[in-house]
Amino acid sequence: MIAKLFNKRNFIIVLCFSIIIPLLGGSYTFLASYNRQGMTLALSYTGSEKGYNPDGSKFNVYEMKSDKIIDEMLSRMDVEDLTTEFVKTRITIEAKSAKQSYSRVYSAVTNSRSSVYIPMEFTIWYSQKDKFAENHTVQLLSTLAEVYTEYFNDRYTEKNTVLDVSDLDLSKYDYSEIVSIYGDRISSMLALLSTYKGENSTFRSAETKQTFVSLMDMLNNLRNVELPKLEAYITTSGVSKDKFTYLNKIDYLHNSQELLFNKASSSKNIILGAIDQYDAELTGSLFIPTIDKNQNLYMNKTKTGIDYLAQRAQTKGVETESIRASMEHYNFLTSVYSQSTVTSSSPEMRTAQEMTESINKQLTEIAALAKTTCDEYLSDKTHDYLSFSIPEDPLSSALSVRNLIRYGMMGFILGCMAAVFSAIALPHLIKGYEWIKHEPLFSHPSETSPKKARRQKRRRYAHVTKGEEKS
Amino acid sequence: MIVSMKEIFHYIFKWKFFILFSIIGCVLLSYLYVQQKQSYSANIIIQFEDASISEGLNPDGSTFDINEITSPTLILQTLEDLSLNESVDKIRSSLAIKSITPNYIEELQAAKTKDGEEYTYYPNQFIITYNDRRGAPQGELYDILDALINNYILYYNKTYINQAYITENNYSIENENYDYIEIADLLDNNIHDVMNNLNRLSDNSQNYRSPSTGYNFSDLHKKYNELATFDMPLIYSEIYEGQITKNREVLLKKYQHNKNNYTMQSNTNATQAESTLQVIQKFADANRDLPNAYNQADDSRNDDDLPVSKDQLEYGDTINDTTYDDLMDTYVEYAIGASNNKIDAAHCEEVIRIFSAEPSGVDTGKLLKSVTERIAYVQNKLQELNEIADKTMSDYNTYLASRHVTQLTGVQVVANVGFLLYAVLSFMLGLGGSTVFALSYEIFRKLRREEQEKALRAAESGEEASLAETEPQEPDPAAPAIPLEGAEDR
Numbered sequence: 034m035i036a037k038l039f040n041k042r043n044f045i046i047v048l049c050f051s052i053i054i055p056l057l058g059g060s061y062t063f064l065a066s067y068n069r070q071g072m073t074l075a076l077s078y079t080g081s082e083k084g085y086n087p088d089g090s091k092f093n094v095y096e097m098k099s100d101k102i103i104d105e106m107l108s109r110m111d112v113e114d115l116t117t118e119f120v121k122t123r124i125t126i127e128a129k130s131a132k133q134s135y136s137r138v139y140s141a142v143t144n145s146r147s148s149v150y151i152p153m154e155f156t157i158w159y160s161q162k163d164k165f166a167e168n169h170t171v172q173l174l175s176t177l178a179e180v181y182t183e184y185f186n187d188r189y190t191e192k193n194t195v196l197d198v199s200d201l202d203l204s205k206y207d208y209s210e211i212v213s214i215y216g217d218r219i220s221s222m223l224a225l226l227s228t229y230k231g232e233n234s235t236f237r238s239a240e241t242k243q244t245f246v247s248l249m250d251m252l253n254n255l256r257n258v259e260l261p262k263l264e265a266y267i268t269t270s271g272v273s274k275d276k277f278t279y280l281n282k283i284d285y286l287h288n289s290q291e292l293l294f295n296k297a298s299s300s301k302n303i304i305l306g307a308i309d310q311y312d313a314e315l316t317g318s319l320f321i322p323t324i325d326k327n328q329n330l331y332m333n334k335t336k337t338g339i340d341y342l343a344q345r346a347q348t349k350g351v352e353t354e355s356i357r358a359s360m361e362h363y364n365f366l367t368s369v370y371s372q373s374t375v376t377s378s379s380p381e382m383r384t385a386q387e388m389t390e391s392i393n394k395q396l397t398e399i400a401a402l403a404k405t406t407c408d409e410y411l412s413d414k415t416h417d418y419l420s421f422s423i424p425e426d427p428l429s430s431a432l433s434v435r436n437l438i439r440y441g442m443m444g445f446i447l448g449c450m451a452a453v454f455s456a457i458a459l460p461h462l463i464k465g466y467e468w469i470k471h472e473p474l475f476s477h478p479s480e481t482s483p484k485k486a487r488r489q490k491r492r493r494y495a496h497v498t499k500g501e502e503k504s
Numbered sequence: 505m506i507v508s509m510k511e512i513f514h515y516i517f518k519w520k521f522f523i524l525f526s527i528i529g530c531v532l533l534s535y536l537y538v539q540q541k542q543s544y545s546a547n548i549i550i551q552f553e554d555a556s557i558s559e560g561l562n563p564d565g566s567t568f569d570i571n572e573i574t575s576p577t578l579i580l581q582t583l584e585d586l587s588l589n590e591s592v593d594k595i596r597s598s599l600a601i602k603s604i605t606p607n608y609i610e611e612l613q614a615a616k617t618k619d620g621e622e623y624t625y626y627p628n629q630f631i632i633t634y635n636d637r638r639g640a641p642q643g644e645l646y647d648i649l650d651a652l653i654n655n656y657i658l659y660y661n662k663t664y665i666n667q668a669y670i671t672e673n674n675y676s677i678e679n680e681n682y683d684y685i686e687i688a689d690l691l692d693n694n695i696h697d698v699m700n701n702l703n704r705l706s707d708n709s710q711n712y713r714s715p716s717t718g719y720n721f722s723d724l725h726k727k728y729n730e731l732a733t734f735d736m737p738l739i740y741s742e743i744y745e746g747q748i749t750k751n752r753e754v755l756l757k758k759y760q761h762n763k764n765n766y767t768m769q770s771n772t773n774a775t776q777a778e779s780t781l782q783v784i785q786k787f788a789d790a791n792r793d794l795p796n797a798y799n800q801a802d803d804s805r806n807d808d809d810l811p812v813s814k815d816q817l818e819y820g821d822t823i824n825d826t827t828y829d830d831l832m833d834t835y836v837e838y839a840i841g842a843s844n845n846k847i848d849a850a851h852c853e854e855v856i857r858i859f860s861a862e863p864s865g866v867d868t869g870k871l872l873k874s875v876t877e878r879i880a881y882v883q884n885k886l887q888e889l890n891e892i893a894d895k896t897m898s899d900y901n902t903y904l905a906s907r908h909v910t911q912l913t914g915v916q917v918v919a920n921v922g923f924l925l926y927a928v929l930s931f932m933l934g935l936g937g938s939t940v941f942a943l944s945y946e947i948f949r950k951l952r953r954e955e956q957e958k959a960l961r962a963a964e965s966g967e968e969a970s971l972a973e974t975e976p977q978e979p980d981p982a983a984p985a986i987p988l989e990g991a992e993d994r
Contacts, residue, residue: 084911088715088899091906093654095647118587125643128914135916138549142629142912145606152914194718205881210734217726224722228711278738285741292851299843307836310781312788312828341829342836454521 043452050448051441058440062433069160070170072178073129073422076153078415084151086189087418094155097181098124106180112169120173123160128152171424178421190415195221196404198397207274208267208385209366212260215392219256222403223249229410236413238406248406251399255392263388268366271373272385280370287363294356301349308342507947519942523935530934534926543920545635546645548653549604549912552628560626562664563908570630573656574599582651588644595648598635603627629912635920642917650915661905668705668897668904670890671697683755684748684875685855688739691882695732698893699725705900712903714896721900724893731882731889739878746871747863756859763852770845777838784831791828 074094078087086092096102103117130152141148157177161170198218203211229236230245237244266272273279375381516523554563562568572578579592605613609625616623634649661667671694682690706721713720742748749755 084914085906086715088903089712089906090899090902091654091657091911093650095650121587125641126646127643128646130914130916135547135549135913138913139604139631142549142604143607145608149910149912150914151911189715191713191715192718195723206734213733214730217730221723221726224720225713228713278741281741281745282737285744286737288854289737289740292847295847296844299847300840303839303843304836307832307839310784310835311832342832345836 043456046452046455047445047448050451051444054444054447055437055440058443059437062436062440066433068168068170069158070174070424071156071158072174072424074155074157074178075420075422076418077420078418081153082151083149086185087191087415088189090189094126094128096184097126097157097177102177102180102184105184106173106176109176109180110169110172112173123162124177125158125160127156127158129154129156174423178423182419182421185419186415190418191411193225193404193407193411195225196400196407198400201393203389203393207279208272208389209264209279211389212264212267215260215396216256218396219252219260222400223252223256225407226252226403229407232414233410236410238409240409241402241406243402243406245406245410248399248403251402255395255399259388259392259395263385263392266381266388267385268369270375270381270385271369272375272379272381273370273373274377276370276373276375280367283363283366283370287360287367290356290360290363294353294360297349297353297356301346301353304342304346304349308339308346311339311342507950511946511950512943515943515946516939518946519938522942523938526938527931527934530930530937531927534930535923538921538923538926541921543636543639544642544645544917545633545920546649546915546917547631547633547913548649548915549629549631550653551630551910551912553908553910557628558626560624564664566664568626570601570603572659573601573632573652578652578655578659581655582648585651585655586644586647588648594638595634598637599652600633600635602631602633604629604631645917646915653911653915657905657909660909661901665904665908667901668701670894670897671701683750684743684879685740685755687879688736688743691739691879691886692732692736695728695736695886698890699728699732702728702893705897709900712900714899716895716899717892719892719896721896724889724896727889727892731885735878735882735885739875739882742871742875742878744858745863746866746868746875747859747861748868748872748875749859752859756856759852759855759859763849763856766845766849766852770842770849773838773842773845777835777842780831780835780838784828784835787828787831 074097076092080087080089081092084092098121100117100121103120107115107117107120130150134150134152138148138150157174159170159173159177161168161173195218201214201218203214206214226245226249230249234246235244552568556563556565557568560568574596576592576596579595583590583592583595605625605627613623613625632649632653634645634652636645702721702725706725709721711720
């Protein structure tokens, strides 16, 4: 019986199926997938596993479909007749998550265990509506990836704005103020570099050859050596761009500090007086009934007003002394600048100017070095935050060899089934059909004429008779 | 008629292709049915991180209500965000919220209930389900639930959490109603308000740096401080030096009025402080000899008749203030108020003195020009800084939002109609139905054949002679009970 299957007819059947099915299936897949392409977006930064952006805000993949992004994408593409609203409807986003993740989290939560599962991979599909127009699916997805990456980096990743000192306009400030402004800027830069150093202390820029530590050292030297030197020089020499304006300003600052001093000092004295008023006998008996960890009652000596007033008095005392110190500083400046004979043409003025320019130059150089180093560091750090996997050629991806092989196998199997069917089942069916046609299933036996029955019987037993004759 | 098991298996084998194609057909039909009837549900698990939620309260002390997620305002906002033309009510009715109660809490609740005690548990983890009945595609469900949760988190943050904000005053130097010193005061107050705000934020979030501006709160504080320390004192000093004013008379009257107010307020505060001090003394006298009743954990050993209630305070609770402390605090506040108002009155007196005298030895015109320019500069600079601070705070608020409500899972979309069940059912139906049909068909045939045989035998009995040569007398008992068609095949 098996041998019966291996004949030319069945071979042709299998061959036809093996050719026709891949052709039909391949054509269908091609039509379906050529104009619908998907790209994969994978997130890889700290916090993405909790669903955060790099800055700690909530990650929202649907920003990719926002008007801002789609508008920018369309402006970069050379495609006509596409509107933002229309493109939005043709883009779908699917999160790739393990099927059991939800139930795992639920189970953990009900058992008071901590568990979080947020998908970190997404597939972004774009389906081009006009299937017969020029295919722009890959171009659109590539541009979308490019625009979104720019947006994401701009919106959610770090920036080293504080390293930019080009906005410093010190022409309207006096020397003493310039020292203070430089000090503040350097502090801000040091704070940022310190953060980066904490993240990667061994990073060394390939371009500047600097590490964060070396940059911090440079800034510390400027802040701890150069700036105090300039401050000391201008203060002791009484150098000012406009002495009288400066004196007036110091006078105003002194008066305003005096006002604050009077208030702080008076408050401190009042609070100290209130502590004196406290009746120690009364506060000594203040106990609060409290329950401890073992649910036993115990008497708790709570903090009383004396504690709080003492704290307030201490704070006011510190504030008073701090104001007093600044008032003394203003008094000192007033005495120095009142006696100063430095004019715009004095050598002290030139020296102060040169020192300021020198510091400015150093700061600008260090800032430039720091910016280049940090840019390189951030570029290294953030370039893997988002990774897109985009099909390069829609034609090749639509004409997938794997699909063709799959359809080929399917065709071969169907062909085999058809061959088996035609060889084994079909004759049965045909004979059954003929038998049914001649002898209706539900006809009553009495309806069959004896003559007809005899003829049929003869036919059925004919081969038996023939066999007997042969033997 | 008797049908043997062998025959049944033979019939099934004979009809194998019919049965196979019936099964495939049924499974295909069930697949098409499921595709037509299919709808999806989207789920997400969220967790509230604020401790107050465990007491049934929002962070601002109001009653917590998770059903706010289904508020029409949020749904409308969501539909607008997604440009969907759907009815708010339809979406609302498709949303379901289920709280998650840990197993040990359920056990505890059961135990307490058994003892006849009440136990209230306020959950802080919830499953939000959006059950679509419109046959919407999976992606749309994902969009709707995700956008709704995003909007809710923003709403929760805006409504119940103290957000960072910028205090801005709208004023113009061209406004005739404001004198120069008043504009300077407004600018100075504005700068100091923002600085205080930034100082607080800097203390709370030292490591936060805005991704939009690149600044942290400390950097911004330094920038505002430049205005407060360098620019504003210069403006004030020039105003005082040149007695720069738009209307001296009005200014003097205003400061006189302020001085009177401060003096009046100072006197009032002084009287209030004195009165409070008297109350303190009386209170102390009255309480000095009162016995300290609660001094033993064992109630029987306390020297009073009051029972000790262990539910009064939980472990770790502290009482910060007693009546005596409150009284003392009130006294201090009044006394400080009296002193500060007196100092402010003295300051007004000083301003009046300065502006009452005629300016001498100064170029008023030059100073006026300088003041105007500096005020304009500070205004511009302040506006510029406020924009940066506003962006930074906006970023911070978004960052903060994700810290109060967190997602434990992403949005998961699941099919409501499971194909597997239908596939199994249709398989059974196909297999059962086709087998029954095949067997019935064969049994009917066999039955009919037997009847035909009977009829044939009856007919043959009359013509025995003519057919005797060819027809066998009896079927060969050794021959198998093979159906006739099978015999024909051979």
